[in-house]
Amino acid sequence: xxxRNPLATARGLGSAKDGTGTFLAERLxxxxxxxxxxxxxxxxxxxxxxxxxxxxxxxxxxMNASLAAAFVLLLYYHAALGLxxxxxxxxxxxxxxxxxxxxxxxxxSFAALVCLLAVIRITLGG
Numbered sequence: 001x002x003x004r005n006p007l008a009t010a011r012g013l014g015s016a017k018d019g020t021g022t023f024l025a026e027r028l029x030x031x032x033x034x035x036x037x038x039x040x041x042x043x044x045x046x047x048x049x050x051x052x053x054x055x056x057x058x059x060x061x062x063m064n065a066s067l068a069a070a071f072v073l074l075l076y077y078h079a080a081l082g083l084x085x086x087x088x089x090x091x092x093x094x095x096x097x098x099x100x101x102x103x104x105x106x107x108x109s110f111a112a113l114v115c116l117l118a119v120i121r122i123t124l125g126g
Contacts (some may be wrong), residue, residue, distance in 0.1 A: 004040065022081060022084065022085060023073060024122065025077075025081055026078065026082065026085070027079055029074050029078040029081065030078060032070075032074055033071075033074050033078060035073075036070060036071040036074060037071070039067055039071070040057045040067075040068075040071050043058065043064065044121045045072050055121055057074040059119070059122050059123065060122060060125060062123075065119055065120075065122070065123040068114055068119050069119050069120075072112060072115040072116055073112055073116065074112055076108045076109075076112035076115070077108075077112070079108060080104055080109075082104060083108075084101060084104060084105075085103055087100045088101075100118065
């Protein structure tokens with residue numbers, strides 16, 4: 001039995017005062033991904049079995065290219081936020097946590113950039 005006050009035991013273990021922003025960003029990006037995912041599935045299934053030129057002409061339209069770019073960027077942003085939370089919660093070695101967080105940010109930023117450049121290239125007909 002300890003004579004320490006429960007408040008003294010819990011002091012310093014509470015909220016870091018920064019989890020709310022990540023929580024809200026995850027929820028908002030998930031909310032925005034719902035209609036974008038439905039659009040993506042509709043457009044992908046609608047062009048299934050069609051030719052490459054048909055799919056390319058569909059994606060070359062400005063509205064479809066904008067929706068595809070938004071889908072890609074939000075998808076990678078949401079995934080990076082999710083992995084960040086998992087790493088922060090379950091990796092307890094500080095240097096490994098920081099290394100993993102940096103690696104996730106770099107990897108997802110690079111992947112989003114590659115996909116965005118692909119959408120731009122298709123849109124511009126390159």
